[in-house]
Amino acid sequence: MRAEVLRxxxxxxxxxxxxxxxxxxGLFARELASLxxxxxxxxxxxxxxxxPQPVMLLPGFGAHPKRMRAMAEALAEAGHAVHEWGLGFxxxxxxxxxxxxxxRVARLARDHRQPVxxxxxxxxGLFAREIARREPALVAKVITMxxxxxxxxxxxxxxxxxxVITGHSVDAPPVECALGVKPxxxxxxxxxxxxxxxxxxxxxGWPSExxxxxxxxxxxxxxxxxxxxxGEVLRQIDVExxxxxxxxx
Numbered sequence: 497m498r499a500e501v502l503r504x505x506x507x508x509x510x511x512x513x514x515x516x517x518x519x520x521x522g523l524f525a526r527e528l529a530s531l532x533x534x535x536x537x538x539x540x541x542x543x544x545x546x547x548p549q550p551v552m553l554l555p556g557f558g559a560h561p562k563r564m565r566a567m568a569e570a571l572a573e574a575g576h577a578v579h580e581w582g583l584g585f586x587x588x589x590x591x592x593x594x595x596x597x598x599x600r601v602a603r604l605a606r607d608h609r610q611p612v613x614x615x616x617x618x619x620x621g622l623f624a625r626e627i628a629r630r631e632p633a634l635v636a637k638v639i640t641m642x643x644x645x646x647x648x649x650x651x652x653x654x655x656x657x658x659x660v661i662t663g664h665s666v667d668a669p670p671v672e673c674a675l676g677v678k679p680x681x682x683x684x685x686x687x688x689x690x691x692x693x694x695x696x697x698x699x700x701g702w703p704s705e706x707x708x709x710x711x712x713x714x715x716x717x718x719x720x721x722x723x724x725x726x727g728e729v730l731r732q733i734d735v736e737x738x739x740x741x742x743x744x745x
Contacts, residue, residue: 500663507659516648523692524653527715546734548575549636550608552601554620555586556642557658559720564617566721567729574730576613579604586619588662589671594623601627601634611636611681613733617719618642618694619658626671628679637682639732641719644694645675645685646701652694676705682737685709686728691716708732 512518551571553564561568561580571578582600583593604612613636616624621643628635644652649666664670685706687699693716700709710732714722 504660504663507663507665508656510656510659513648513650516650517695517697518651518653519692519695521653523690523715525692527692527717530715530717542570542573542730545574545576545730548577549613549733550577550579550604550610551613551615551733552579552581552604554581554597554614554616554623556618556620556720557586557588557654558661559617559620560585563720567615567726570726570730571733576733577608579612581620581623588619588658588664589623589669591670594626594671597623598627598631601631605634613637613639615639615729616641616643618644618716621645622673622675625675625679625683626673628681628683629674629677632680635679635681637684637733637737638679639684639686639729640699640706641686641725641729642688642691642694642699642716643685644698646705647676647695647698649675651698654693676701678705678707682735683707684732686712686719686725688712688714688716688719690714693717707737 553568555561555564568578581597601612611634614624614628621640622645624638625645628638649655655666659665683706685699685701687696687709689696689711690713710728712724712728714725719725
């Protein structure tokens with residue numbers, strides 16, 4: 497136990513690499529301050545979806561699905577079949593929890609007889625992109641929100657905390673993945689110039705890494721419940737994508 501504590505402490509003390517940009521500390525401080533003022537989020541009226549779809553929500557690092565309740569309720573009100581990811585708090589990837597998610601998405605696609613829309617906040621978006629990259633027939637589209645899929649994995653203010661909690665380096669996740677490779681399904685990146693945790697360029701990505709990038713002026717924590725984000729997620733789900741049909745099986 498002592499050796500493990502010391503190993504994780506060393507991961508938390510690693511210096512930030514020179515030349516790798518991260519959000520200003522002032523923006524990060526606002527993120528922390530916002531934790532004290534979180535109440536019931538407000539949102540406007542929700543229009544019925546043009547084509548109701550099964551949707552799975554994947555929370556950010558350290559977050560519980562309850563943090564995305566406002567989004568889940570709005571999606572359900574629009575007519576979508578909304579599902580949690582089924583793993584409680586997101587404490588990072590393991591071979592076991594990633595295998596569980598792969599099975600869960602396959603089961604949802606089978607039960608609904610159509611591919612699933614994956615909406616992932618921050619780290620949840622990395623899970624979503626990797627699932628879609630491996631099993632595109634099961635995924636209708638991926639929508640990421642403040643997800644650090646592009647560039648250096650240390651281009652953020654959370655990488656040390658991530659390493660301490662998960663016990664592995666951001667360069668060596670326990671699940672093989674290709675973060676910057678665009679999944680072969682419609683992939684939309686929501687990003688914010690006011691994000692105090694993830695550098696905007698990392699969450700926006702480059703054209704080859706996603707299909708569309710949409711800027712929303714919210715905090716990183718706000719991606720879970722901001723009315724503007726919820727409205728954009730609803731709109732993006734309704735977009736008809738030029739994509740060849742893939743069998744679900």
